[in-house]
Amino acid sequence: MENKLLIAIVAGLVYTIGQWRLGNGVFPIVRRPLTMAFICGLLMGNMQDAMIMGCYLTLAFLGIVVVGGNLPSDVGLASAVAIPVALATGQSPEMALVIATPFSVIGVFIDQLRRIINGFWVTACDKHAEELDHKGIARCVWLYTFLTNFVLRFPTAFALVYFGTDAVDFILNNLPAWVTNGFSVAGGVLPAFGFALTLIVIGKKSLYPFFFIGFFATKLMGLSTIYVAAFAIPFVIAVTLKDMEKEKLLLNKFKLTTTLNEPEDE
């Protein structure tokens, strides 16, 4: 029981810090499922299951990028809640993803609220700049934003983990077989979103065939992702260098012809 309280507090803190967004390269890691999985693995003494679950959720949410600062879905709340709840109730990674999904939608509203409230701190910054109060600006940037996040996010994640575990356990144990099966099928299909989103974000049709190369290297030849990387990295470097060389050659040729032409012009 003590453990449950501790884990609920940790979930609240990880969600708060991850979505407070400290450090441009840091917060994307803190809010993603790998972090919560690692912490839960340590606290619950079940590192293996936690990391497998973390990998699966990370993958499903991977394609989600923040375009123009708008969160299309809140991976922070999803991972902070789904991983401890699914681990405590002994669910599969696929089921963890199904649990995570509704929270990733709810979280978007919390983030919208945060950005509206942050508007007040910006106005306050204007006033502090007028008064040359640099400590006031620092307070707006650090303290007030942290408090805003803490108030909005900590209770949400804490309550969902603390009270949600039993509810999820009860619900999932009393579902008809076809529903459980449907959920676990959905869990296998949902990672497709990450990949589809990635393809949309890259947006260069001429590069899409490379996706198939990676897919079939693993599916048909059974190569692991790290082996694929071992082949792909030298391949991409070679092709790029060749491209650059070609451009340079063209440039040199152009220079050559222009220098050759010059005397004729005279």
Added chain:
Amino acid sequence: METKVTTKDLCKVYNRWWWTVELCNSYSRMQTPSYCYAMQPLLRKLYPNDDEYRDALQRHLVLFNTQGDFAGICLGVSIAMEEEKSNGENVPGEAITSVKTALMGPLAGIGDSVASTLNQIFYPIAIAMSSTGSPIGFFFIWTQAILEWAMGWVFTKYSYKVGKDGITRLLSNGIMDTILNAASTLGLIMMGSLAASNVKLSTTISWTVGENAQTLQALFDSILPGLLPLLTIWAVFFYMKKRGTNVGKAIMLIIIICLALSFLKIV
């Protein structure tokens, strides 16, 4: 020209920016407060006169939004221009603001692509390391954060050195595109490999011909292993291309479809 800005000053501005960039993001002015917060100690150093200092602070409270690491380029250029101005050269305040504003659009475009491409290269490796339950992938992924920090720091130093003309030249010579293309290619191969081992869908439909029970899945596998997952990915791709990337709605739709298929005993 007198140089007042030291490498330490640059690093301080960059660090103040990099750690706080998204903290105070709002609808009204996006990342603006962090920009002002980052520049503040340097502006104080450059402008001992209170009125000039106030103007400078207010100059950096004008709307700013771009990708956090690539913003280093804006910071470097802003610092170089503020320094010129404080040395009494004819740099109007509006010029500083407008250069910054002109750079932030293109940099957001490049920066978002680079950042998401880094995800596509680093996360597949981290996931491959941890997919059997080892925590090593969690430690590995931090190398991406370090790389992003270092990238932004190099941008800040470089753009301070070359100033606004140097940056404009760099952005227009096409080398960025070549590098971005290479990184996207690598990212796509990695994502393809990851998709093959992680998107799972098979059908349970079966029938009997004479005495032999046949399954539809066996038929699919004899055509092409991974046919259904591949079709699923592209179906989702075209759906989102058409209907927009509202992930929440699309995910709900997938769950409902899967439940229906399960009810009908197709999957």
